[in-house]
Amino acid sequence: MHDDPEQTPAKRGRPRSLTEDQVVDAAVQLAKSVRLENVTMRALAQALGVPVMTIYNYVPNKDALNERVVDAVLRPVAVPAPEAGTWEERLKQLERDARRALAEFPGLSLDRPYSAEGRRLAEGVMSILGDAGFRPTDASLAFATLFTFMVGQIDLDLEVAELRGPGADAVLSAARAAELSPDEIFEFGFDAVIEGLKAKLGPA
Amino acid sequence: MHDDPEQTPAKRGRPRSLTEDQVVDAAVQLAKSVRLENVTMRALAQALGVPVMTIYNYVPNKDALNERVVDAVLRPVAVPAPEAGTWEERLKQLERDARRALAEFPGLSLDRPYSAEGRRLAEGVMSILGDAGFRPTDASLAFATLFTFMVGQIDLDLEVAELRGPGADAVLSAARAAELSPDEIFEFGFDAVIEGLKAKLGPA
DNA sequence: ACCTGAACACCGTTCAAGT
């Protein structure tokens, strides 16, 4: 009964010099200027002012760290409630928020392996599609289309951000010639996708 | 006049042990089972039966090698001629071919930096959109939407291929529950995008 | 001329020793 290690943390041993949040936050900051995959454990340790191996007391390895960074970035993205508007408006707001959240982080994508936050957003989209009245199979197809569009859009955003200047690139030069901003491209594409989904699913 | 080094290759010095095509082809083969970024120069050298540094006689560095691999994979993808069908059919065939070509290669994407073949395909899509009667700004918007969809689709294909089994993934579990194949998802999504583009651009 | 061994400047991570 007495001496329960859960109740009495018993500050024995060396005190922790960091918290997990500090480690993840520092990695998030570094991921703003360098692609997440290129954030090195050594650079992270230096930013935290600790030896490299100390990080491994807070995070099992780099993959796990990356997952927590993605979670931290996606956490602020809300799933709009039913009262927030029509299903089209709710989806658009969700995808716009996600895109904005990810835009600060070069090369941070929604893809594999799915984080807890990624799953939350995926379920949010599915539930909005359910509210819209789509039956399960149709909702899955619509989800896949929206997800596909979203991943591609983030990739396009990255290219626009990186390829400033000399990169004589057919894709972007066409967009540049027409003076299209990434936001305009997103709005147009998203509306087209929604329109297409309604056309394909509406008559059922 | 005499002794022109261009006309008379003059087999002096050590003979080349490889050709550039051999190097690229070997890299293409390795990229079928390992993501291109994870194909190491050392593994490539071993597959070719030469010391690592020999590769640098044929290719300046790994980035350039990767670009040539992407070009080699994309080269067989044709831009359907005007006689091949309606602009919708031509676009669909092009994107389906590109998707199939890339499907064999895990993690091979259309994105940055654009290869010569990628540029050829991009210009092909733009010309098909021109044939369809889209004016330049509209064609750019439509192109960006199609490109976005394509990049996302390839990413989705990769995840479907990789996440066999335990990965309890919301995105794919929904698709699996509905027994949707990647091809069905592609067909549906592509048609929806085309439908949306027509709806947005048609009334103009 | 072309080839290539040795070496360098990086990675992530294991392992055993330190307090």
Next chain:
DNA sequence: ACCTGAACACCGTTCAAGT
């Protein structure tokens, strides 16, 4: 109990020497 230096098994690539 928590921390961490040294070392290991990798990378891509430079550089100088070999034929």
